[in-house]
Amino acid sequence: MDRYLKGAVWCVGVLMTAVFVSGLHADPLPVPLVHWTFDGGAATNCGSGGSLYDADVSGAVAYTNGIAGGGLCLLGGSEGYAAVSHALGDQGTIAFWYKPSRFYNYHSLFDNIMNPDQWEMWIYGSSVVRFRLAGQGIVSYDNLNNKQNGTNVWYHFAVTWDRWAETNHVRLYVNGCEGARTHITDWLVPGAKIYFGGHKGNDPAEGILDDVRIYTTTLADTQVQALHALIAEQTPAVKVSFDADLTNTGTGGAAFDATLVGDPVWTNGLYGLGQALALDGVDDYASIPYRLSTSGSVALWYYAPGPWYDFNSVFDNSVGANHYECWIDGAGNLQFRSTGSGSQRALVGLGNGSNCWYHIVSTWDALSSNMVLYVNGVERSRITDTNGSAWPTPGTNFYIGGGHSGNTPARGAPRTCRSSRRRSRPAVWPRFSTRSACNRAG
Incomplete structure (x- = not known):
């Protein structure tokens, strides 16, 4: 020209x-037991469990801007976390938005009071994302640098499990899409408290947490996609x-x-x-x-x-x-x-x-x-x-x-x-x- x-x-x-x-039929999303938005500088539970499941916020944390409204900044020190007293069941889903400030071994997303190496999710320095029940039941997403956009970007993570499903008991989703799946060969009973950001025995998180949800049911693929879309499309x-x-x-x-x-x-x-x-x-x-x-x-x-x-x-x-x-x-x-x-x-x-x-x-x-x-x-x-x-x-x-x-x-x-x-x-x-x-x- x-x-x-x-x-x-x-x-x-x-x-x-x-x-x-996608156009595929999705069942309506159930009401989560736990739902923290961190809006207004508070960790109040908006889920069906009520104030019993308000977050216990402790350590090196600060309220800040999230992906939608408020968020909780995990500063990487003094076991900074948001915790809830709840024993996960045989079926369930944990979903949340997270913006990692950097990748390192072992960047804790959430873990469990039972054991620092059980019922935990983290990011490696290589940007691989991993979840495990214990030594088995491990799912890995490889990786946020090569398939996504690295650090300082918002990601929607979700983990689902179903002890009684015939196959593919555990699934890991990134931005509404399934990234990995595996079987549960030996069931491990979780402890009675969950920590977002990691607790004693694990490396604390450095990033911003938002829209944390815990469901007592296993969300289907289309439901995870719909959950991600609630905020992502805005x-x-x-x-x-x-x-x-x-x-x-x-x-x-x-x-x-x-x-x-x-x-x-x-x-x-x-x-x-x-x-x-x-x-x-x-x-x-x-x-x-x-x-x-x-x-x-x-x-x-x-x-x-x-x-x-x-x-x-x-x-x-x-x-x-x-x-x-x-x-x-x-x-x-x-x-x-x-x-x-x-x-x-x-x-x-x-x-x-x-x-x-x-x-x-x-x-x-x-x-x-x-x-x-x-x-x-x-x-x-x-x-x-x-x-x-x-x-x-x-x-x-x-x-x-x-x-x-x-x-x-x-x-x-x-x-x-x-x-x-x-x-x-x-x-x-x-x-x-x-x-x-x-x-x-x-």
Whole structure:
């Protein structure tokens, strides 16, 4: 594209979340026995157990901001913890949000009064997450550096167990997706007190704890996914407005600020409100150092100028030219795929043509293997990719405008880009018209 065409294409922002509602039926979530939100600088129990299960907060801790409202900062000293007197039963679930400040051996997430090496969960210095009942019944997630985004990022962890299930008695979930499972060969009776942050005999935690829940039932996969979504769909990890600003205002903070590559310029945004980023179709794009989740969403406004061409890259990923990419082809079809597997992609024709603003949301979910495209707030295409859980792990960088060398650069304009750790429901997306805004560029 010639340089004088700059200003005819814009990106209006990106929203990335790890939220995807799979479409699979989920039974309603039961009321947890224990539920600590830490809002208002208190550890009051909001669960069905009432004040009997208020948290016993002790040691090196401080109330601070959590992922949603308040949180409890575990400072890594003097056995700082939040504890509850409760003996876990034959079935159950422990779930919580946690933001580790660093990885080290052995970063305690929770443990039990019975024994420092029983009924405990921790993170290694290598970022492997592990839970065990005792010497057996161990499940490991490998690992937060290579599959997620490292330290100082919010994670939703959940552990479920069922002593009487026929198989797969223990499961470990990260951000709503199952990461590991194993059998229980010998049952170990837990003690009568649980410590979040570790207690005597284990290394204390350094991080922020929020939304702790203990259930007396074993949540199903879809219920864990729904539980994660309660907060994740409201708190995108990445939210960049591109309103003459590259700052990430999502929960991931400055670590996920965008960087411009090439020579893009700022131009007028949708309806002339604010600004957007003009991409020239030659070498311009924005790079965000964020690894997309196993299941998630990307939402953004995008101005698509004419004429159509093969291929106008809306976004792609550093893992590969054909993975986690969204583009417009020469026939005006918007397409999205999580893996380069043949024809398995969500596809919809942009009926309003070129020289229009479109609100685009791409979602993917390893549990249901669904990929879905929404345009202007309406579901337009849904497909089941048979690769499902075998989708490749996303790369360390996410690109707006086709930053991967194997793809054609974008000629267009993005604004307000968001990425979620789950697929957000339309109800939580920014308000916008279901009609495209055409011929309003510049």
